[in-house]
Amino acid sequence: MIDRHGTSRLIFRNTRSLIKGFPTRKTYFKKLKLPKTYKDVYDNIKNIPSFKYESIISPELLISSQNGWCKVDPRITWIEELLSQDKRRKFLLICSNALTAQNIGLHLKRETSLKISLFVESLSIIERDRAAAYFAEPNGSQLLICSEIGSEGRNFQFTNNLILFDLPVNPDLLEQRIGRLDRIGQKSNQLNIFIPYFTCSPQERLLNWYVKALNAFNDYVSSSFKVFKHFEKDLFFSLVNYKEVELSNILIKKTKVYRERLIKEIEKSRDYLIEINSSGQGYGIELKESIIEEEKHNLIKYYAEQVFDKIGILLEEIDETIYKVSLSESRLFESFPGIPDKGKFVTFNRKTAIENEYLTFLTWSSNIIQNAIFTYLSANSYNISVLSTKNSNYKHGNFFIEFLFISNPQVSKKSNINSYFPTMPIRVLINEDMHDISNNLSAKDISENSKLLDKKLSLKIFQFISKHLSKMEDFAQKTADKIHQKEKNISINRMHNIHEIKRNRLLYLMSINPNISEGELLSLDKEFQENKKLILQTDIYLDTMHIIVNDIN
Known part of the structure; x- marks a missing residue:
C-alpha cells in the first residue's frame, strides 16, 4: 500500500485548510474617483500601441508626464492619510512597475515626513537588503515600497499591513504578494489588506472578478491560475471594454461555474494517504520542542567563537544578536566558502533571522559552520603527548608511537554520504622496530x-625519539592509507548494494504508479555516482600522536 500510493515517497500535498497557524485576512477596499487625466487615457485605451495588461492596471504609465502623476492620483493622498493615522504601524506596499514604485517613493519623501524605504530592480542586492533591514528595524521605515520583485522570495512576517497599489492580472502573482505577509510565523492573528481602486475603470472590473468569481482574497486554491489561463482572452476583452458592465457580469458567472467544477475535481483527486503521511501526525511538535530546547543553550555560538578563532575568522558583534564574520590576516586559508572578502552578517538567533532576511542564520548544518569544522580538522597540525605505560609483555624502556588519523569526507548539502561513509578514526600503533602492533596493544589497554x-621529562623523551619520528610517521601514514582504502571499498560496495535495491524498487513502482518519472531514476543514479566520487576523494589526516614509553620498574 505504501509503495503503490506513495505515502513514503517525496511527493506529498498539504492544503491550507489542513495546516494551522495562518492569520485570517481582512480586506479594506477604498473606492476612489477616477481622475480626469486617467479617464482621458482610458477613453482612448484601444488606440494605444503594444497594448498590455500593465497598461490597464497602471494608468500612470500611460500619461505623458509620468513624473507628475503623483500630484493628481488620489491613491497617493489616501496612502498619506492611512500612514499618518498611526506611525507605529508598518506597511508593505507592492505595485506592478518599478517606475511607479520609484515615483511614489520620491513623492512621499519630498512631500511628507514619513520614513520610506524602496525595494526595486534597479537597486543592487546589497541596497535591497539594506532597505529590507531598515524596514525590519523597530524604529526603521514605516513604509516599504516594492515593485513586483518584492512579491517573491522576501518575507515580512513582522508586519500585518499590506497595500496593493494595483492588482496583478495573474491570480498566482496576487497570492504571492499576499504571501509575503500571510505565512506561518506571522506575528498577528489578522492580516490587513488595503486595496485602493478607481470606480468605473478597468481596475474595478478586475477587482470584481477577483472578489466575485475567484474569492481570491479569502480562499486561494491551486486551480486559480488554470482558471485565469482558461478565461485570459475574455478577461482581457472585459477590461478593455470596462464600460460594458454586463460583459463583466457574464464573465464572472462563467468563471465562477468553471472554478467550482475544478475545485470538485481537485477534491476528488485528493490522496488522503499522502495527506495523512505529510501531516506529521504530531511529530512536528516534538521536533519543534527539541529544536527550541537545543537553541536555548546557544552552544553553536560558543563553538563558533572557539573554532573561528583557531582558523582565522573574525566574529564581530554588531548588535545583541547580529554579528559580522570576516577573514583575518592570520587565517589558515586564502579564501573561505560562504564568506566574501567584505564579510557577511550572521546571527545565531532564529527569531532575528526570520525578521532580517539579509542575515545568514548559522546552525550546525549551515555551510559556514561545516566548512569551519572541516578547515579546523584538516589543518596541518596535530596534538602530541608523551605517556608512560606498564606492560609486562615489553621490556622496560621500549617505546611505541600511537598515531590517530581521521577520515573526514566532504559533505555537500545534497549529499547523504555520511550514511555510507561517516567520519572515522584510524588507529596505527608502531613500535621502535617499525612493526604495526595495533592488534597487540589496544587503545583501551593504553588508556587504562x-x-x-x-613537561620536562616529556621534552627529553621527545628529543631522544625525534630521530626516529619521521620514518615512523611515514610508515604509519602508509599503513593508515591501506586501511582507509579498504574501508572505502567496503563502503562503496555497501552503497552499491543499497542503490541496486532502491533502483529495482523504483523500476517496479514505475510500472504501477504513474507519479514516478524517469527523472527520479536518473536522480538516484546521479546521487550514487556523486557519493562514490566523494568517498574516493576523501583523504585522511593525522590528528593525534601519542609517544608511549614502557616503564615496568
Whole structure:
C-alpha cells in the first residue's frame, strides 16, 4: 500500500485548510474617483500601441508626464492619510512597475515626513537588503515600497499591513504578494489588506472578478491560475471594454461555474494517504520542542567563537544578536566558502533571522559552520603527548608511537554520504622496530594503564625519539592509507548494494504508479555516482600522536 500510493515517497500535498497557524485576512477596499487625466487615457485605451495588461492596471504609465502623476492620483493622498493615522504601524506596499514604485517613493519623501524605504530592480542586492533591514528595524521605515520583485522570495512576517497599489492580472502573482505577509510565523492573528481602486475603470472590473468569481482574497486554491489561463482572452476583452458592465457580469458567472467544477475535481483527486503521511501526525511538535530546547543553550555560538578563532575568522558583534564574520590576516586559508572578502552578517538567533532576511542564520548544518569544522580538522597540525605505560609483555624502556588519523569526507548539502561513509578514526600503533602492533596493544589497554608525563621529562623523551619520528610517521601514514582504502571499498560496495535495491524498487513502482518519472531514476543514479566520487576523494589526516614509553620498574 505504501509503495503503490506513495505515502513514503517525496511527493506529498498539504492544503491550507489542513495546516494551522495562518492569520485570517481582512480586506479594506477604498473606492476612489477616477481622475480626469486617467479617464482621458482610458477613453482612448484601444488606440494605444503594444497594448498590455500593465497598461490597464497602471494608468500612470500611460500619461505623458509620468513624473507628475503623483500630484493628481488620489491613491497617493489616501496612502498619506492611512500612514499618518498611526506611525507605529508598518506597511508593505507592492505595485506592478518599478517606475511607479520609484515615483511614489520620491513623492512621499519630498512631500511628507514619513520614513520610506524602496525595494526595486534597479537597486543592487546589497541596497535591497539594506532597505529590507531598515524596514525590519523597530524604529526603521514605516513604509516599504516594492515593485513586483518584492512579491517573491522576501518575507515580512513582522508586519500585518499590506497595500496593493494595483492588482496583478495573474491570480498566482496576487497570492504571492499576499504571501509575503500571510505565512506561518506571522506575528498577528489578522492580516490587513488595503486595496485602493478607481470606480468605473478597468481596475474595478478586475477587482470584481477577483472578489466575485475567484474569492481570491479569502480562499486561494491551486486551480486559480488554470482558471485565469482558461478565461485570459475574455478577461482581457472585459477590461478593455470596462464600460460594458454586463460583459463583466457574464464573465464572472462563467468563471465562477468553471472554478467550482475544478475545485470538485481537485477534491476528488485528493490522496488522503499522502495527506495523512505529510501531516506529521504530531511529530512536528516534538521536533519543534527539541529544536527550541537545543537553541536555548546557544552552544553553536560558543563553538563558533572557539573554532573561528583557531582558523582565522573574525566574529564581530554588531548588535545583541547580529554579528559580522570576516577573514583575518592570520587565517589558515586564502579564501573561505560562504564568506566574501567584505564579510557577511550572521546571527545565531532564529527569531532575528526570520525578521532580517539579509542575515545568514548559522546552525550546525549551515555551510559556514561545516566548512569551519572541516578547515579546523584538516589543518596541518596535530596534538602530541608523551605517556608512560606498564606492560609486562615489553621490556622496560621500549617505546611505541600511537598515531590517530581521521577520515573526514566532504559533505555537500545534497549529499547523504555520511550514511555510507561517516567520519572515522584510524588507529596505527608502531613500535621502535617499525612493526604495526595495533592488534597487540589496544587503545583501551593504553588508556587504562598509562599516565601523562610532566613537561620536562616529556621534552627529553621527545628529543631522544625525534630521530626516529619521521620514518615512523611515514610508515604509519602508509599503513593508515591501506586501511582507509579498504574501508572505502567496503563502503562503496555497501552503497552499491543499497542503490541496486532502491533502483529495482523504483523500476517496479514505475510500472504501477504513474507519479514516478524517469527523472527520479536518473536522480538516484546521479546521487550514487556523486557519493562514490566523494568517498574516493576523501583523504585522511593525522590528528593525534601519542609517544608511549614502557616503564615496568
